[in-house]
Amino acid sequence: MSRPKPLSGFPEFLPAGRIVEQRVLAGLAETFELHGFASIETRAVETMESLTRKGEIDKEVYVVRRLHAEADAAGELGLHFDLTVPFARYVLENSGHLVFPFRRYQIQKVWRGERPQEGRYREFLQADIDIVGQDTLAAHHDVEVARVILEALEKLHTEYGVPPVVMRVNNRRLAEGFYRGLGIDDHLAVLQRVDKLDKIGPPAVRDLLTDELGLSGEVADQCLALAAISSPDESFVERVRELGVSNDLLEEGLAQLAAVVRAGAAAAPGRILADLKIARGLDYYTGTVYETEMAGFEHLGSICSGGRYDALASDGRTTYPGVGLSIGVTRVLVPLIAKGTLDASRIVPTCVLVAVDAEETRAEADAIATRLRARGIPTEVAPRADKFGKQIRYADRRGIPYVWFASGEVKDIRSGEQVPADADAWLPPADDLRPAVVRG
């Protein structure tokens, strides 16, 4: 077998990158659990029927088939392309065994048959949180999920050096109410065109609104004026009111969005923005919508998106409304690790290498290692009874900070300091115990 080549779109980390990923995932899980989210994992496959329900995404699905199975659409399976479809199915399947509101997090790979490019992969890891209710779900959960995600991303920033983020938030009710207050019936048609603002600019959007939808120039300008509003605090409310449109749904949306921005700014100052042009496409969102950019990596697009859906799932009798966000872990980490922005302080968990004097005394080295591990110190025994210089080089190549000698001494190979030590008592400095994430 000649040396295999990487598969485009299927990124893999070397051990150092994986250590960064492990720390980041542990940090996310810790935040989610501090907020009472329970972990679930769903199977990698869903029925094609379930995956293609929404229609629009079917070309990206990977179909899965046993090698010798006959091609047969019935009961066919595909790899999940997000964690929302599987979660909705899990909720319906297990509704009798869950207690609502049900708060879950889910960190798993997803697959999309897209053309790979920077920030877009065929296999990538997502970290989702959602809160789902039975029949109803209070609006304060929209506030809560934003706060949890901002806290999680801020922890990644302060603890591991992941760049800071800006979360942009909007509310579908706000826009719908505003358009209705202007006498517009087909609010989705307007939203669809306003969604193109970043791509084609305000004058072109104005043309679409007047030419395609037949809005008056004045009404179109009002729509553009709404979309131009953004603020890091509640001041957007006043600016919307200054546009002089009144509608109950608009008021509801304003109040909900103000609550999200107020709480988000308190949880992570400077990281949240009400941005009234955010639409998040035309999919199932019905209230709050969120998207998030990472400072210096705006070209990657949103690294964390989500929203409120009044019918995450429904079995015909009961409807399950939900609100949630999804962090694109691979989209965040692959560029940071590839550029060396994030790295690991060593490439192995090992803190101590126990040197071996001679193969005949390997058992003694093993016994020392066992005593160190019993106190939680990751320890390896040298694989060969080479000269000590070579054993120290073995440690050095892996970044292992300490080498232990059967003579009862431990050497910090970075400083060269060597001191007598007792394998039942010696402890490394806490920072040396595990590999750390370091900024390149």
Next chain:
Amino acid sequence: MSRPKPLSGFPEFLPAGRIVEQRVLAGLAETFELHGFASIETRAVETMESLTRKGEIDKEVYVVRRLHAEADAAGELGLHFDLTVPFARYVLENSGHLVFPFRRYQIQKVWRGERPQEGRYREFLQADIDIVGQDTLAAHHDVEVARVILEALEKLHTEYGVPPVVMRVNNRRLAEGFYRGLGIDDHLAVLQRVDKLDKIGPPAVRDLLTDELGLSGEVADQCLALAAISSPDESFVERVRELGVSNDLLEEGLAQLAAVVRAGAAAAPGRILADLKIARGLDYYTGTVYETEMAGFEHLGSICSGGRYDALASDGRTTYPGVGLSIGVTRVLVPLIAKGTLDASRIVPTCVLVAVDAEETRAEADAIATRLRARGIPTEVAPRADKFGKQIRYADRRGIPYVWFASGEVKDIRSGEQVPADADAWLPPADDLRPAVVRG
């Protein structure tokens, strides 16, 4: 959408089962890292060329194809059916960036299109450790991986109540040397028939050896006598010697197996057995072979198997010998969780529910929760300002042990005890902080 049904062979856990799985996986990872194994993850897919190299398993492979891709064998992908094939590919692909001997653990789902039955799934989780060398790999690593796995499984037993195991170990060199010492050339043919002992019994195997291979009755009896030997210590060596066969390869195998059993018995007394009938099929193993049964669940077959392979991977110039073991995590956990042998002490991470007096004072409850979380206490705020009795019931249904009142008191809802408490100082007993694995 009506209620979906589970897919046979694709097990999923409810949140309590997932908590058990999380703890078990964390316990395994902790042991592996204490021994210096670095985590890696590989992509879910490999090229079909890579997956079907060994030929025998191809009918179980799941092929993966984009929905609108044209059927085209070239460059086709399949889901990995174990973690050894992907690891071998990873080692070859990254050999220039790894340092050898390379110690890795890998905990990932694998997929096989087999007919589902108890203990056999189409999607299941494996936890593998392997040590791989460049050109050579010392025999003491065969000892080491057995010790690490026994330590890991013993920890699952003592900390989480997973049943104890017995690991059966043999050595291919020992058998090959013995057969050669008897004048047999085709040792694999003998091994293949001896491997049927458990299924068809000694007299039938003897018939196969004499009738199909033309061995004399005396030689066949010697082969059966070897296979009948087992011991929890090194005494098997003496019993093999009593059979009066001498061969260098036999001696090498005896010494290697004795070292594994000696170290294994020291690491986890009573959990390892030299068993000279263990063959592990005819695949790539070339030295030590391991298989493991769980007490009371012997009908599931081996829950942890592996061995030494002198050529885990090769790029034509360099050969990478390896030794490793794979724990069938799903095979272990699904029956234990389904039977209720293992359960979680609660179904959410949450330790404290902060009650809400009225929706107008939700922000005060949020502030209390933030103070508790700042000290690492998983905390939720009640979703509705219901009567306190109903809020306590919310906690009770999830197993949340404490309810916090804005009045500055905390109630242990199990005992009913309610005491004044300061959100900046109060700590629950350590056992209550996180959900625990409990024995049903």
